[in-house]
Amino acid sequence: MNQTVTVSITEDQRDCYQEISNVAMGQAADLLARLLDVKVILPIPVVNLIEVNELRMALSGIENTESVSGVCQGFIGNGISGEALLIFNDTSFADISSLLKYGGITDSSLELELLMDVANILIGACLRGVGEQLDVGFSQGHPVVLGQHVNLTDLIKAKNYRWTKTLAIEINYKIEGYDINCDLLLLFTEDAIGVLNEKVNYLLED
Amino acid sequence: MTTDNSSDNFKEFHSFMGMLQNLDVGLVVLDREYNIQLWNNFMESHSGLHPYEVRDQLLFDIFTEINEEWFRHKAECVFQLNTRAFTTWEQRPYLFKFKNYRPITGSAEFMYQNVTIIPLDSSVGVVERIGIIVYDVTDVAVNRIELKAVNDELKRLSRTDKLTGLFNRGYWEECLSKEFKRAKRYEQVSSLIMFDIDHFKHVNDQYGHPAGDAAIKNTADALIMNMRETDVAGRYGGEEYAIVLINTSAEQAKIFAERLRKHIEESVVHYQDISFQYTVSLGIAELSDGISNHEEWMEAADHALYQSKEGGRNCVSVYKGK
Numbered sequence: 001m002n003q004t005v006t007v008s009i010t011e012d013q014r015d016c017y018q019e020i021s022n023v024a025m026g027q028a029a030d031l032l033a034r035l036l037d038v039k040v041i042l043p044i045p046v047v048n049l050i051e052v053n054e055l056r057m058a059l060s061g062i063e064n065t066e067s068v069s070g071v072c073q074g075f076i077g078n079g080i081s082g083e084a085l086l087i088f089n090d091t092s093f094a095d096i097s098s099l100l101k102y103g104g105i106t107d108s109s110l111e112l113e114l115l116m117d118v119a120n121i122l123i124g125a126c127l128r129g130v131g132e133q134l135d136v137g138f139s140q141g142h143p144v145v146l147g148q149h150v151n152l153t154d155l156i157k158a159k160n161y162r163w164t165k166t167l168a169i170e171i172n173y174k175i176e177g178y179d180i181n182c183d184l185l186l187l188f189t190e191d192a193i194g195v196l197n198e199k200v201n202y203l204l205e206d
Numbered sequence: 207m208t209t210d211n212s213s214d215n216f217k218e219f220h221s222f223m224g225m226l227q228n229l230d231v232g233l234v235v236l237d238r239e240y241n242i243q244l245w246n247n248f249m250e251s252h253s254g255l256h257p258y259e260v261r262d263q264l265l266f267d268i269f270t271e272i273n274e275e276w277f278r279h280k281a282e283c284v285f286q287l288n289t290r291a292f293t294t295w296e297q298r299p300y301l302f303k304f305k306n307y308r309p310i311t312g313s314a315e316f317m318y319q320n321v322t323i324i325p326l327d328s329s330v331g332v333v334e335r336i337g338i339i340v341y342d343v344t345d346v347a348v349n350r351i352e353l354k355a356v357n358d359e360l361k362r363l364s365r366t367d368k369l370t371g372l373f374n375r376g377y378w379e380e381c382l383s384k385e386f387k388r389a390k391r392y393e394q395v396s397s398l399i400m401f402d403i404d405h406f407k408h409v410n411d412q413y414g415h416p417a418g419d420a421a422i423k424n425t426a427d428a429l430i431m432n433m434r435e436t437d438v439a440g441r442y443g444g445e446e447y448a449i450v451l452i453n454t455s456a457e458q459a460k461i462f463a464e465r466l467r468k469h470i471e472e473s474v475v476h477y478q479d480i481s482f483q484y485t486v487s488l489g490i491a492e493l494s495d496g497i498s499n500h501e502e503w504m505e506a507a508d509h510a511l512y513q514s515k516e517g518g519r520n521c522v523s524v525y526k527g528k
Contacts, residue, residue, distance in 0.1 A: 031287045073292075112297050113276075117283070124289040142320050142341070143292045 007049070007165050007193045014047050016200045017169065021045035021186075024129025025171045028122045028184075032173070035121055036099045039176040046170040049193070056153060058168040059087060059183055069093075069111065069148040070155050071119040074141035075127055079195045080134075082166075082188040084123040088115060089181040090149055099178070112148065119143055122173070122184050130186070134199045165190045232302070232319075232340030235326065238285065240265045240278075243335065252304040252317070271303040284323045285333045291323040295347045306344055318347035367441040369419060370426030378440025378448060379500070385438065385450050386500040389493050397451045397459035400507040401466075401488035404519040406445040409484055417477040421445075421484055428469045432462065448507070456492035456524045463488045463522040471520060485520035487511060496527060 009017070022045060029040040050058055070087040093111045120143075127138045147155045167188040174181060188196060226233060227247045235244040242260045250256060255268070266274045276298070280291045293301070295318040302319065306312040320341045325333040365377035373381065382398070389396040403409065403421060410418040422445060429439050429447060439449040451459050471485050489511030497503045506525040513523040 031289065034287065035283060109297060116293060116297060117280075117291075120283065120291045121287065121289055125287075128289070140290065140292075142322065143294065145294060145296050 007190055009047075009049055009167070009193070009197060012204055013197055013200050016204055017047045017167070017196075018045055020130055020133045020200075021047065021126075021169045021171065023133060024126045025184075027129045028125035029173065031121050031125045032118065035117070036175070038099060038178070041174040041176055043172045043174070046168075048168050048170070050166060050168050051164060052166050055166075055168070055187075058170055058185060059152065067149050068152050068155055069115055069150075070146040071115055071143050072146050073119065073123050073143040075138040076141075077131065077138040078136040080136055080138075080188065080192040082186060082192060084127065085146075085183075085185040085187065086115070086119045086122060087152070087155065087183045087185070088118075092178075092180040092182060095178040095180050099175075112145065115145070115148075116143065118182065122182075126171070126184060126186065133203075134196070136199075165193070167193050167196065230342070232338070234265075234338040234340070236265060236281075236336050236338065238334055240281070242268065248340070249302075253302065269302055272301060273298070277301070281323055281336055284325050284336050288325045288331070288333050290325070293321045293323075295320055295343055299347070301338070301340060307342060308344075312344065312348070314344050314348050317342050318344045370423055370441050372426050372429070372447070373438065373440035375440060375442050378438065378442065381438045381440070382448070382450055382504070383500045385452060386493070386503055389452075394453060395455050395492065397454045397456055397490055397492045398448065398503055398507045399451065399459060399463055399488055399490050400442065400446065400448045400504065400511050401463075401486050402443075402447065402511070403445040404485045404487055406484075409482070413477065413480050413482060417475070417480055417482070418445075420475050420477040421482075424473060424475050425470060425486065428466060428473060432466050432469060448504070456490050459490045459492070460522055460524060463490060467520065467522060487514035487519045488522045489514055489525065490522065491525040494527065 025045055026042060029042055032038075033040045046058075048058060067090040068087050069090060070085060072083050072085045074083050075081065093114065123143070124140070127140065130136075131138045169186040171184045171186075172181070173184065229246060230248060232248045232252070233244075233246040234242060234249055237243055241262050241264055243262075245257055245260065253260075253268075260268055266272055266277075280293060283289065284291050300316055300319045301321045304317040304319075306314045306317055320343045322339040322341075324337045324339065326335040326337050327333065365373055367374040372378075385396060388394070403425060406418065406421070409421055422441075425445075425447065426439075426441065429449065433439055433449060434451075436452050437449055438452070439447065442448045451462060454462070467486060467488060471483070474481050474483055489507045489509065491497075491503060491506035491510055493503060497506060510523040510525040514521050517523065
C-alpha cells in the first residue's frame, strides 16, 4: 500500500540547501578549473522541490530544442539516496575539445570521454562536498550514459516513476571564454528529503 | 585479554582478505609510478599471472593492450584531484583484454569491463596509490549492443518499401518536410520531382501483376542508379515515386528528369518469358516563395505531373506557379 507522505521544505531549509550546494559546487568548480586549466564561472544553485515528471523544468540552464548528451550516476548513504545528472549542450563539445589534454587521441568517442571526465569530477566533488557538510559518506554507483546527441525530452524520459517528489539542486556551469554549458542536477528521492531536512535542521540550530 | 583481542582482529582481517581475494571483481593497487603492487584472485585467474610475477612491474609493460596515454589521463585526475574516476565499456570495451567468462556459449570474444579508479593512502592529503576496480559487464554490454542492432534494423525496415528498397511514403514525407524547413531556413534552392508509370493498369492487365511489380522494381532501380547520394527518393504510392533533389534548381532537375525518363524508356523489363517496355511522366516543382508547406510543394509537383500526362505522357513538365 502506498502511504501518502507530504514532504515539504521551509524557506530556511531551502536557504540552507542552497548554501550547502554553494560550498560543494565551489569545490567541484575548483577541481574542474584545475583539470582544464580554465576559469569556471560560478552560478547560483537553484533548489527546488518538484514533481519528478516536472524534471524537464528543473533544467532551466539548457534550452529545450537543443541536442544534448547526458550521464547519470546513482548515490546512496545514510538513508539518503538519489541520482546525479550531468547534461551537456552539444554545442559545448566543439569548444571543450580544444581544452582537452588528450594529445594524440582523436577517437570519435572523444566526446564520451569528455562527458565522463567532467561527470567524474563534478559529480564526485559535489557529492563529497554535500556529504562532508551533512556528515554522510555517499557510495556512488557506476555512471550510465543516458544518451548522446538526443533532445532533452528523450534524454530524461523515465517510464516508471516510483517517486512523485524530488529535491532537485540545479547547478549550471559555464567556463569563461568558451561556449560551454553544462547542467549538473542533484536529485534526492522523496524518502530522503525527511532525513535531509533533519540534518539541515541540526545545522540551522547552531 | 589483549592477545585474544588481537587474535580476533587478526582472524577478522584474515576473513576479510579472503573475501577480497575471492571477490569476482578485479582489484589492482598501483603506486605513483604505475607499478603493480597488489592484485586479487580475479586478476590472477584472468591474466594467468601470479602476483609475484607482476609485483613492481609497470602496468603498461604487462598489459600492452592498455592505451597508456588514455589511462594516465584518467589516473592522473585521481592522483592529483583525489577524486574517483569511472570509465564505462561504452568508452573502451575493456581495460584488460581478458577472455569472456563464458567462452563457449557467450557471443562476445572478450570481457566487457566497467572500471573505477579510486584514490588510496591519502591520509596526508597526497594520493600515493590508486586502486583499480574491474567489473565484468559483458552480459549487459552484449544485450545493449544486440538491442541496438535490432532497433536499428527495425528502424530501417519501418522506413523502407519492401519491393523497391526505396523509402516508404511515411518516412519519405518526413524527409520532405525536413528538407522543406531546411531549404526555407537557409534560403537554399531545392527541387521536388514526382513521377509515375504511364498506363500502369495496362501493364498489369496485359502482362499480369508480377510483371507490373517487375516494372515497379525496374523503375526504382533506374532511380537509384541515376540519383546522387544526397537525394532522397521514396515510393509514394503503387506506381508513384517522388524524389527530393537537394541544392538543385528546376533547370538542373529537368536534366536529371530527362536522363531518368530516357533511361526508363530504353530499358526492357524481363519477367519470366515476357519482355516489355514502358514509359514514365514526370513533374518538377522548385521550392519558391509561394509554397508555404511541404504539402503545397507536393501539390505543385503533382500539378506539373498532371501537365505531363495532359501533354501526351513520357515527358517532363516544370511547375510555373499558380
